[in-house]
Amino acid sequence: MRVSLKDVAAHAGVSIKTVSNVVNDHPHVTPAMRERVQRSIDALGYLPNLAARHLRKGRTGIIALALPEFGNPYFAELAAAVIDAAAEHDYIVLLDHTGGRREQEILVSQAFRARVIDGLILSPIELEAEDLCDRAEDAPMVLLGEREYDLPYDHIAIDNVAAARSAVRHMVALGRREVAFIGARRGRSEPAELRVRGWREELTAAGLPADDGLVAVTDGWGFADGAAAMTGILRAGRCPDAVFAYNDPMAIGAMRVLHEWGLRVPEDVAMAGFDDVVEGRFGTVTLTSVSPDKGAIGRLAVESVLARLSGRTPERRRIRASHRLVERESTLGRRTASDGRRA
Template sequence: MRVSLKDVASHAGVSIKTVSNVVNDFPHVTPAMRARVQRSIDELGYRPNLAARHLRKGRTGIIALALPELGNPYFAELAACVVDAADERGYTVLLDHTGGRRDREVLVSQGFRSRVIDGLILSPLELEPEDLALRSEQVPLVLLGERDYDLPYDHIAIDNVAAARVAVRHLIDLGRRDLAFLGARRGQQSRPALLRLRGWREELDASGLPNDEGLVATTEGWGHADGARAMAYLLDSGRRPDAVFAYNDLIAIGAMRVLSERGLRVPEDVAVVGFDDVVEGRYGAVTLTSVSPDKPAIARAAVEAVLAGLLDKEYVPRRVQADFELVERESTLGRR
């Protein structure tokens, strides 16, 4: 049978109110009393009924997380970090898959699940500012990624331009001079792909190297096959860069496969840098140098922003810039 507050109180020889104060971490409980109650909690195996607690406060204890690509390792790893961060605060995560479609993103952002969630964390690709400007739903909304909506919602992202420049600088410092960019997209100037391409251009300019647009390859998607096709396109066109900066790790891994098939060595002939630092890149035949966003920090900031908006009616949404680092591995440094 489930252990109740009453059982704990009886075991510890204190009132139910005292046990409740300890469970809810009220500060006025003395250390000795807290230790006494905690011993009874541990011995009896008491677990608080979080669902009942949330319902008493008029909440569900559920945060929705809406992502564009659940099959993408970056989003899968980010989702795991959000689940962990929410669990630390006693919340459950409801996962939604938008496919990066505007109609799905509009539906999610307008609160079609608002009766069952306390807040929404959304990583949009196609959602437009006018879609959010019409939002009447009161459930707290936190945005992830690089779409700049200039609206009063929490927004958490890394500086993609700065991150790209760090990656390109690493390649230049290694003596590479013909740097390709794989994963460009047409239009959509606020999207991560063009921000990273902008960083590629800016660092080349700062280093006095030419912006060779012939070394920029566009892709339809952001998977392994897209990287393989982009790399093959450059090589088939007669261009052979001595370094590649890819929009993400999946494109980088696809590119490395084609380089190997064409008899080119990584990094001796072509150095490769990816973006996202997904687990797959750490265990290939050649481990991948990658820009690593601080995914746990992004997740914690998103969950904290949802709860701040839920608990504080005077809360002012913020823009949070998460950290990143370049993790150097064999695809640029070789085996050591």
């Protein structure tokens, strides 16, 4: 049978209210009493009824997370970060897959699961500001990504222009002079536009041409899209000495094509990606990549939802998460086992 607060109270020789205060981490419980009750909790294997705790507050204990593409390693890692952050607050996460389709993003944003969730974290791709103007649902919503909306919702993102510039700056500092960009998008895509902008600004600042002939436009951002983009550049008779990819899957796909064409990474072509996903760290050539702080993004998203639920943040906030460039073999080369120098 399930162990109850009453059982713990009897075992510890205290009142049910005292056990409840310990379980709910009330500050006025003395350390000695907290230790006494905790020993009984551990001995009996008591587990708090989180559902009942949330229901007493008029909540469900569930946050929805809606992402465009679970097959993309970045979104899978981001989902894990949100789930971990939510668990620290005794919340569980309900996952929704929008496919980056506007109609599905509208459906999710209008809280069609309103009776199930306390709040929504949404990473939109095609959603427009007018789609949110008439949102009647009271459940708080937090937005992720680079789509700009002049609306009263918290928005968490990294500085994509600065992040892209850091990757291009790194390759230019290594002596690369003809840097391609793969992953510009047909139609509107603010993340892609911002990363192209960073690519262009950094090359211009370095006194190098930002050659539009080395910008590959794609329909998607997967491994195959990167391979196709790289193939298109090479078949056009261009051979850049560096490539900055919109994301890591595209960079990995592009590196495969370079290998098939007999070009070495990084000796002939340096490669940098974006998102620092696990797959990029375990290839034959490890991938240099811009690494957004996914843990911080997940934590900030959950905390923003909970702050809205409690009414602590009446004004909308635009929150910048940090990023860094992780330099690996695809730009630096390998270290030899004998002397530690780059091969």
